[in-house]
Amino acid sequence: MKLHLLDRTNLKHSSFSVSHNNYPNFIKIWHYHIELELAFIKKSAGTRFIGDSIEKFTEGEVILIGENLPHMWLNDEIYFQESSGLGAEAVAVHFKKEFLGEGFLLAPEFTMIRDLLEKAKRGIKFLGLDQQVMEDIESLLYLDPFARMVKFIEILNTLAKHDHYEQLASIGYVNSFLKTENKRLHRIYEYVFKNFKKSIQASDVANEIGMNASAFSRFFKRVHRKTFTRYLNEVRIGYACRQLLEDKYNITAIAYESGFNNISNFNRQFKTIMGKSPSIYAQFHAQKLELQI
Known part of the structure; x- marks a missing residue:
């Protein structure tokens, strides 16, 4: 299986990009990119591959993927049948750790978000999220640039405080050892x-x-x-x-x-x-x- 580097460069000169994917099935490419990715699966089912983690996925899941971590959502076979009437819909946010500048994560107010992005190196699946979080992620598609920025920071803060989650890829899979202040x-x-x-x-x-x-x-x-x-x-x-x-x-x-x-x-x-x-x-x-x- 070939691993692909995807160019997620934002051409709109925004600090981060928000995309709405709504197709018969998700892209069948095992890939990675230099940006982190926050993905909300609104509709679809199949098998999720993140690093060496292989799990079933269904609609409603929210995943945060660290930079350069290979991943793919592979739909079940029925999604590739023209007569199935099924679809794959997701909202994805791609951003770099320094999307607000090189030093913003060093501010004490962003300590929990900084820790969240560090954990994302292995991929994070959030469990038991309130429906409001999914609605907030989807709302990023329709807000003006300033409101979108504020809402995205609020979403990251909410996820950082959420203590019910699973890390997906094993420690041994990540390209380098986990950094720590200790x-x-x-x-x-x-x-x-x-x-x-x-x-x-x-x-x-x-x-x-x-x-x-x-x-x-x-x-x-x-x-x-x-x-x-x-x-x-x-x-x-x-x-x-x-x-x-x-x-x-x-x-x-x-x-x-x-x-x-x-x-x-x-x-x-x-x-x-x-x-x-x-x-x-x-x-x-x-x-x-x-x-x-």
Whole structure:
């Protein structure tokens, strides 16, 4: 499957763009762009691909996608039948983090929005949103430029305060480790992403940041609410998913390339984290994408 860079450059010299997509089906292209994207699916159903996340989608969902994160909404087969009478409708906002200037996110009033955009690097699905939020997103299509700007900031603020959400792509899938203001965590992520293909232990990371092993384990579990071993396996499986999605190697080669020293442990960890075996994951991907694009 080929990954496409789409040019979302706004030609109207606005700080961000709002588009209304209303077609028989959504575009069947696995793509990315340098802008963040806020998408409200008003009408449609199918399979949503964001990074290594593959889930069903239905109307009414609101998704925030970070810059350069590959994604696609693929409609069910019936949407491609001329006589179905179905349609795919969505409102999409494309914007850069600095859409209000290089420094606006540094203002204390925008702290929660800044955190929201950081989380968007993995993609965010908002759960249990009020209908008013969807109506506000759709209203961006009809407001004058100033009112549209104010309303968009209000929408971002509402989403930033909403605490019922799911992050979609795995940590291991994103192109670079998650940035953080905590220097110790920054060093942990950097070490893991540089060395996850090797045999590493929690004690190795503890030594890297100057902690003893037991203190490191407690610190890591408190911050991440999971053990370091679980986190490391998620990183490795996220990397393996990318290889499977890009059809680079066979499953055995991917297992060793991802840092696992035997195929049985790879299969077990993959199924625990992804909910399906590597072969089923690859087959599902092939059936839904390669045969249709």
